[in-house]
Amino acid sequence: MNQKIAKALNEQVIFEFNSAYLYLAMSLAMADARFKGFAAWLRFQYQEEMDHAFKFVDYLDSRNESVTLGDIKAHAVDFTDPLKVAEAVYAHEQVITGKINDLYTLAVEEKDYATVNFLNWFVTEQVEEEANARDLVDEFTFAGDSRASQLFVDARLGGRAK
Numbered sequence: 001m002n003q004k005i006a007k008a009l010n011e012q013v014i015f016e017f018n019s020a021y022l023y024l025a026m027s028l029a030m031a032d033a034r035f036k037g038f039a040a041w042l043r044f045q046y047q048e049e050m051d052h053a054f055k056f057v058d059y060l061d062s063r064n065e066s067v068t069l070g071d072i073k074a075h076a077v078d079f080t081d082p083l084k085v086a087e088a089v090y091a092h093e094q095v096i097t098g099k100i101n102d103l104y105t106l107a108v109e110e111k112d113y114a115t116v117n118f119l120n121w122f123v124t125e126q127v128e129e130e131a132n133a134r135d136l137v138d139e140f141t142f143a144g145d146s147r148a149s150q151l152f153v154d155a156r157l158g159g160r161a162k
């Protein structure tokens with residue numbers, strides 16, 4: 001495999017694990033703030049990012065490349081406003097989309113069509129991920145400062161993991 005691509009995919013493994021850890025920190029912050037549904041939604045998101053990381057790990061393995069792990073950063077999430085967390089999720093998903101697009105560009109430039117094909121799944125996934133995150137922002141924006149409305153949204157989000 002082209003080593004430029006192998007290195008970039010390996011960096012994405014670490015990035016996906018870091019994304020998982022970020023969502024776990026958000027989940028714990030929302031659990032502390034008593035938004036149980038949003039905490040469960042974020043834990044589900046944590047699991048999805050772990051799944052993404054392993055997709056890259058398994059792909060590299062299938063291309064006979066080994067994976068080098070890197071450091072996972074602990075994220076301080078000290079806000080308790082669910083709208084702020086929702087906005088942070090949306091912003092982070094946009095960063096992830098940018099990373100996937102950069103990988104895609106590299107794979108096309110290097111004519112690694114197997115990797116292009118592999119990345120197609122992530123291109124589609126990011127459309128859904130951004131749409132879900134945008135819904136979160138909308139719902140907590142509509143809820144405003146009303147605790148009752150926030151808890152209504154929270155209850156809906158709690159259904160995601162079921």
Ligand code: OFO
Nearest residue numbers: 048049052096129
């Ligand atoms: Fe790995 O991008 Fe969100 O789900």
